[in-house]
Amino acid sequence: MHVSLSHCRTNRTMAAAAAHERKRQREGNAAPSTAAAAAGEAQYVYLPIADALKVPGVRVCLFAAVSEIGAVVRSRGTDFTLTLRIVDQSRTSGISVTFFADNTALLPCVRSTGDVISLHNVVITMHYGEFFVTVNKKFSSFALFEGKVSTEFRPYQASMKYHGSKHDDGILTQTRMWLVYHPPGLKDLELQLSSIKSDSTFDLVCKVLHVCQAPSGEWIFYVWDGTDAPTTEFQTFSDTEAVPSVPLHLEGAPLPREVLCTLPCIGTVLRVFTNKFSKEILHLQKDIYWARFCNITCKHEFGIWKGTLLPSSRVRLLSNEDGSVVERSKMYDSRCAIQVHRQPMAGLHKAPDITDVEYKRAGYTTLMESLTHGQVTHKFKTLVRIVAAYPCQGNDLHSLVTGNYCLRLTLEDPTARIHAYVHKEDGVRFFGGFLTPDALTRKMNRLLGVPEPEEADEEGTPLTRNPPWVWCCLKSYRLDKDDPWGSRRYRIFGTEIRD
Template identity: 40%
Template sequence: MSSSSKGHFVGIADAMNNNRINQRVNLIGVVTEIGLPKQTRGTDCFCTLRIVDETSPTTGISINFFYETFEKLPQIASAGDIIQIFGAAIRSYVLGVDAGTNAVVDKKYSAFGLYEGKDGSNLVPYQVSSKFRVKKQDDIFIEGLRKWAVSRPPDPDIAASGDCFLLKDIDEERIMEGQTLNLICKVLHVCEVKQGEWMLFVWDGTDAMPLSINTKIEDEYENSIPLLLEPSPLSRDVLCKFSTVGNVLRMISNRHQKLRLQSLKAVVDKWVQFKNISFEVQGGLWYGILLPTSKFSYLSNEDDLVLQRLRTYEERARGNSKRMPLSCIPSPSDIIYTDHNDAPLVTLMDVLCHPEVIGKFKCVVLVVATMPGHPSEFRASCGTYRLRLTLEDPTARIHAYLYAEDGVKFFGGDPSIDALIKMHKALLGIEETNSEKPRNPPWVELCLNSYNIDEKDVWASRRYRIFDTTFMVTVTV
């Protein structure tokens, strides 16, 4: 469809000419990029879309939308969807060293309608603004864009795979430098974790690198290292929909900005590219920060970068050794020995989602904390071992208990307090000569047994014990 055949629509290349500045035009295009919805300093809600057409197939035009509520802003459903806009105002702008042309859609003079972008879909818009009126003669333009989009040039930003990181590429150095990154991932879940605060759960099949632990082990009584970043655990129904291999990253909005993450519910179960994401650390766990400048683009399930990630995941998910954390390969530390060599290796998410309450598992984990924090308190006055270990792998954190005869087997009987201190430091990655330094626990293999403590609510009361696991006391620290 040439620019001369667009009827009452203006081609994007034409709209961006200087002679269009301050005019109102009608536009139709394929949505390629979506800004996060946010509250303006006034009463309006705001978001930005970038659209392309055959006259501007890669650069396109940025369009700012202003409406009274977040719900009235465009809610893009899928990759390649089409938007019709009537009465968009063309504006010139200067932002720092950047200058250019964009379009503005407002509630008073403009209207828009959203259509599925897939060729052969129906010609009924799935969202319209209050002033939008469907025009049958516009069907030809929608069908033309759908056919053009099948072979249109790839988005140059998405095609630049070298600029898109995997979760396994995120490291503490980039965090310290305050870098922002682009991330291609699948959005698994969106939920409100506090009043007005929303969290996204995203995954790409790889493991984020484990972090050094800065908290003091003696503080576990007063301020335990958290199992989760969210205030309360997700429901079992939600958790069991997550992959059991690969890190699930939590993402929140910048606490100083009023971003409307609730509006991102449409992205659940879809692959997207997030741009300009920063990362922070809390309690030894990574989390992503969506900034006011963050944007995202939908990706097709057939996109090459998506297929690459799925192939990597499928290779990991097959077989026993593939479920081992990426940073542990080729093998965990030999300071721990387990008796169940024939037991399949599983992740902590496998353990949490196991369909039976009672089960036995073998996992490769980090021991990131113990309670009590000092080996002198590992045994009760009667001499019985009773302590709680906080275990972590890329998929989850859990508490596991070491009790009575299992503690005797783990510590090799009745070692001296000096031997217990030595084992404790080795297990938690505490430097022998400087206990104040951040600890870096080694990957170790443990056997876990799950059980419940309340017959009325077997899932909420599920607990885990370490068994048939022995610390090799002859290993030097």
């Protein structure tokens, strides 16, 4: 007899299912659903997950939603294995389902979290005090359906032994309607990189572009979602003119050029650190995947955002057809379609007229576009923040424009951070002439976002500085023709700080 989800929570149903299974096993017959399917009369008793847990060891049928997608890995033997987590209205915390197959094509390929799975002849088992659903290659079967209410009832993937029944459509409809109001995952905790906040925990749907191990032993995920992380402020003090230098990379050494050139040229690539090795790391090292990083946190170090996996964090793989993935891909395509939207989100339509540049009609280029440019020498116009300078005191700056010295500035945009130099011949134009040390200091403080002295409540009070977005012209060059990429440098030219 077919029983809907809303009518399966009875001891009679469970007892009948258990008795039927014991009788079938004693008689050594094939699954009755298989025989019935051959006669075109297949009918199944689908138990809610909570009720199925009460009859461990018995073959049951389940209809549930997929809340998490694991990585496909090779088992200790010759099989491939995949673990999904499924939920229904009786158990929103879910239960794990493990599949084994001779090749990956026989495993479920879930398009999106929130899709529905039908499982026939699976067994509830317990391991280390936790319940699991075990799928047996010999007698279990599955089918996957889209989770949206408006889609058809036909499965987009079904195993060879799976046979549905005419009554399944009603259960599928009920499950889809429940998902409308109870989608898997906590959407209110799901953020984009453009919305992250320091020291908060959240879920991040992102593309994992690269995974490597740092010299410290930590693993680093390089993740991206097409948006720009928020700009950060820097601490400074009112009793000193010095602005300390800042590193270009959180991971110490820069990425090899062959890896760097695979990264997107628009949007922030966040570094997420973890001390814990996982099978997802092994899987993500092999290819580029979208994933959901659950319950992670972020903070900024030296003005660079740093993600961290907590002990409670998890990494769940997503397919390219997952709803959140499709949404982010569309947003990124829309951003790329309009030239001005390629500019930093935080600086869009807000760049003050602090600088005047020579290449007014030149298009906008991100720092990452230049770093991955095919030639060592490259001229371009960009929109950046100047986050550090050396030297930055008035007397030293005066020596720069009157002697044979150079100024090193640290520039950043959402895609990268670089050093750029201002040489003597460009220094006079950069500062707008041969100015006094005090005038040079005022201009430099403007670029660095250093607050005016009167903004401090008292001497020595820590203040924050927020460098503004400024336009500048850059060109790259090499110091050593035998090592052009390793000796590549940037210099500022054709740029002047306005009064």
